[in-house]
Amino acid sequence: MPIYEYHCEQCGHTTEITHGISETRSPKCPSCKKKMKRIISRNAFHLKGGGWYKTGGYAKSGGEKKAEGDTSSKTSE
Numbered sequence: 001m002p003i004y005e006y007h008c009e010q011c012g013h014t015t016e017i018t019h020g021i022s023e024t025r026s027p028k029c030p031s032c033k034k035k036m037k038r039i040i041s042r043n044a045f046h047l048k049g050g051g052w053y054k055t056g057g058y059a060k061s062g063g064e065k066k067a068e069g070d071t072s073s074k075t076s077e
Contacts, residue, residue, distance in 0.1 A: 006036035014039075 002021060007014045008029035015036075017027055026035045 005039050005041045007039045008032060008034055008036045010034040 001018050003016050003018050005014065005016050006027055008031065011029060011032040011034070013029050013031045013036075015030065026037065028034065029036050
């Protein structure tokens with residue numbers, strides 16, 4: 001279930017409430033019992049683990065170019 005943040009315009013109280021997406025009614029302020037308005041706030045989204053840009057998950061475009069005359073990649077016969 002998502003966590004929503006609500007603010008009371010009457011007394012200034014702010015709180016987080018967990019409820020379903022389909023919930024349409026506004027909760028009442030625990031301090032003054034007036035209706036609260038939902039506010040939009042930043043979320044905390046962190047990418048963890050290997051394979052991200054910082055840890056080298058993306059390949060460099062085109063790869064490394066070899067100098068002309070470089071014979072180190074020839075197969076031995």
